[in-house]
Amino acid sequence: MAHEQFQSCIDECNACADACDHCAAACLSEQDVKAMARCIKLDMDCAQICRLAAAYMARGSEFAGMVCNACAxxxxxxxxxxxxxxxxxxxRCAQxxxxxxxxxxxxxxxAMPGGAKGAGAMAAGHA
Structure with missing residues (x-):
């Protein structure tokens, strides 16, 4: 099953989303919140795409590779x-x-057959 094949990636996506949520909340408690605005915005974007990527992989979507490229x-x-x-x-969030x-x-x-394989070729060029 797809979710078992990609479990390590799903786990990393979920861990990253959690770290980003924690970071965004902690940044809101910093003295100069305005200086942390880009960090907070990226934390929110990253958490959301990580959860989306995990969901696509868990259900074996043919678009999981494309979503994972965007997530990366x-x-x-x-x-x-x-x-x-x-x-x-x-x-910790950066890590x-x-x-x-x-x-x-x-x-x-x-990764996956179909749509995701073509996306994977693009990712290899970015690595």
Whole structure:
């Protein structure tokens, strides 16, 4: 079953979404919230695409590879932004984003038949 084949990627997507939710909430408690605006926005985008990617993989969607490619791109952006901040929650989020992006690219590059395989070829060019 698809969800078993991609379980490590599903797990990384869910862990990243949780880390992004935690980071966004913690950023809202920082003294200069305005300086954290891009971080918070990317955290929200990343959490949402991670959960979407996990759902596509869990149900074996033919578009899972395409969604995972998009997820990897957003994880890269979020991880880069969070990595610029020294707060522990941002650093943990950046690490989770990097792991998720790597897993999503791996999943998409060899992944599923049909629509996802073509998307996987695109991911190989980004790696």
């Amino acid at each position: 791109e957003i994880c890269d952006a979020c991880g880069e932004e969070c990595g610029q901040h020294q707060m522990e929650h941002c650093q 989770a984003c990097r792991r998720c992006a790597e897993e999503c690219r791996r999943m998409a590059s060899g």
